Amino acid sequence: MPHADSALVPDDIKTKREFYEHVEMGIVALIEGQTYWVSNLANASALLYHSFLGCSLYGTTGDGEPVVNWSGFYIHPPENVTTDSEAPLLLGPFNGRPACQVINPRKGRGVCADAFVDAKTVVVPDVHEYPGHIACDGLTNSEIVVPLRNKKGTVVGVLDLDSTVKGTFDEDDRAGLERIAQLLAI
Secondary structure, eight states: OOGGGGGOOOTTOOSHHHHHHHHHHHHHHHHTTOOOHHHHHHHHHHHHHHHHHTOTTTOBOTTSOBSEEEEEEEEOOGGGTTTOTTSOEEEEEEEESOOOSEEOOOTTSOHHHHHHHHTSOEEESOGGGSTTOOOSSTTOOEEEEEEEEOTTSOEEEEEEEEESSTTOOOHHHHHHHHHHHHHHHO
């Protein structure tokens, strides 16, 4: 199967659980045998973005905007993983509109910073009510950020997804995206 076809979501997928199982299979196929993390994260962000866009569970809003309008990664620079926990998170592979390039990983400095510092997933139903939210895209209304760990279990970055619709992400999204983050650590 051509790599681009892995983002096609069959019409018979009706639940978020089925959606994430489908996306997981696509990511496994794309990263199998590949060890370069930039390539794996690039393919994962593209697969996620286009899968959300092509899925009836998410798709587009009435005015044609994608429901999930950003999918990507912020990475703690590899040379600083063990030496400097205060080093910034840097923009990694993503799909969507241009984004903030640097995030300071300090509590209260945005959703990505909080997920990184606390080493746990943060689901935000309404970003306008989140203290310290960093607005990279004014259309974003909800967000989910999942810590990304290396093989040793150290948090080395985050997987970030934004949505134009309030309340898009829930516990099913949390579970599915945490499994995907685990795949990317392998």
